[in-house]
Amino acid sequence: MSDPTAPAREPLLTLRGVKTFYGNIIALKGVDLDVHQGEIVTLIGANGAGKSTLMMTIFGNPRAREGTITFAGRDITQMPTHEIARLNIAQSPEGRRIFGRMTVYENLQVGASLDGGVHFEEDLERVCTIFPRLKERLHQRGGTMSGGEQQMLAIARALMSRPRLLLLDEPSLGLAPLVVKQIFDVIRELNEKDGMTVFLVEQNAYHALKLAHRAYVMVTGTITMSGTGAELLADPQVKAAYLEGGRH
Amino acid sequence: MDVFVQQLINGLTLGSIYGLIAIGYTMVFGIIGMVNFAHGDVFMLSAFVALIVFLVCTAWLGIGSIALALFIVMIVAMLVTALWGWTIERVAYRPLRGSFRLAPLISAIGMSIFLSNFVQVAQGARNKPIPPMVQDVIVLWTGPTGYTVALSYKQIIIMAVTAVLLTIFWYVVQKTSLGRAQRACEQDRKMAALLGIDVDRTISLTFVIGAALAAVAGTMYLLYYGVVSFADGFVPGVKAFTAAVLGGIGSLPGAVLGGLIIGLIETMWSAYFSIEYKDVAAFSILAIVLIFMPSGILGRPEVEKV
């Protein structure tokens, strides 16, 4: 209260000193990170930096060996994965992980199961408006969709649970530039219109930094820089490492 | 021709029983990638439960109506066996999840030995008969040589009960959120958990459903043969497992189809060739099919986009 620079509210998601290991190999070396209600926060970093590991650690798979993770004031560090999800955090994970032998419609139903299906029709309508392509393909098997369509489905499936916090791991991966733009527009719209809090991992640093309110840079398991999206976009080091040669 | 039709009827009856057991193998394999070797013994155990409940119903409670008795027997057998299935998973398999791959398999073999020995000790080693019931047959026709083609009431009951239960089961798996959770875990457990599905609970449920269907098979087996012994888990178990592999392990329609095929091969072979070699015939067909279709008849060669 006395500190005028402190944010008005406690962050929605906090990580403090989070360390994650694969066997004996350390992947996250003590990560501190905050995501506030209503923000778009992005995390950028080279391949193998540990971005996806961080996204999955939030869900307890793999579990943080040290440090604490809190969501909406609750310590979720040791909570089972499905219970974390039930706190209304959704993730469109790396590799999309569509249920290939289920139809698009069923994938969305599984995404909505937390909600008990009460808002299903309404939410289906909504994601179909966001991604009209899905509407045409509701009864196609997930596994036979194109890569881009699967990406849309992964995001749509995450949206079906009406999450308070949406985690997106490289949503633009493998998509045509026009679709990338469309996906980033969708994220912005969800944030502005619905006030959805978004935590975004991206290789496409330029787009991500333009979109995000705040951003973090990760290098081999450590956060090396943070600031507003605009600050990092202007930073010479970030430019050299992540934006070089990009015509975007 | 007459013999053929008769054997067709017999084969489908037997195949129904195999199919019901095979579903348990295929579902468990689908979700945790493990062959539940104890499943045949769970089937055998369910037949004993059915036997006991049947005797209680008729001798002690004096229930006269065979239909009512059968209904009660089946429901109780399903419930009790489901509880066994749940317990076996909790005690013998869950603690080993995440351990090396062979560990649950070894545990399953141990469970199989335990179950058959347990029943042997508790119920004795001899065949246990029940008083004959539902003896009526419908004579379909009598051929020129005097061979009668008949359909027994038992066979009608077995096929009808199987059809009804498979329909209910299919509906649950395809159309309910429970079934979707089950399929989601089967395809990608990690993702299912991210969507809030309790994976452990879903795996438990798979064992419960598999055991309940095995109990239906056990009840039908008892009805058909009128006798059961502690060793009866093995051969039907292996046949049902063969059926699951033949149909394509992991595939539910495959399990049923496989069961029917194995049942038919067995009865046809017995009728036209030698009854001693009927099992060899069934397993040979398995080998031949697997050479040409390594993932079984309805199995899926894994071609999924990454």
Ligand SMILES: Nc1ncnc2c1ncn2[C@@H]1O[C@H](COP(=O)(O)OP(=O)(O)OP(=O)(O)O)[C@@H](O)[C@H]1O
């Ligand atoms: N299951 C695993 N077992 C062992 N090591 C792993 C595992 N998953 C990731 N790693 C290692 O952890 C490190 C971080 O991987 P991670 O997937 O988090 O990187 P990333 O930042 O998401 O990379 P990318 O941009 O390529 O997706 C890498 O060195 C990777 O090899």
Ligand SMILES: [Mg+2]
């Ligand atoms: Mg990654």
